[in-house]
Amino acid sequence: MVLFVLRCQADGSRLVLDESGEVVRTLGRGEHLLASKRDPSRRILSSPERVGLVRRIFTMSAVDRMGAVGTACT
Numbered sequence: 001m002v003l004f005v006l007r008c009q010a011d012g013s014r015l016v017l018d019e020s021g022e023v024v025r026t027l028g029r030g031e032h033l034l035a036s037k038r039d040p041s042r043r044i045l046s047s048p049e050r051v052g053l054v055r056r057i058f059t060m061s062a063v064d065r066m067g068a069v070g071t072a073c074t
Helices: 048-062 070-074
Strands: 004-008 012-016 023-027 041-044
Touching: 048 070
Parallel strands: 004 041
Antiparallel strands: 004 012, 012 023
């Protein structure tokens, strides 16, 4: 049983979702959710666009062996 799900947003905020995926609360940048370590929760991937961008940057650096400048310039 999962009490809540956290989804990171592009602006640094996080959405707190219930089991059905409905937004319960939005945590601003730097805000923390008080929960016990025993409270069941899980993190999920962000928006598909953001996940795609992170995967592309990882591929450019790990597979294509591009440095930070090369990755930033493309």
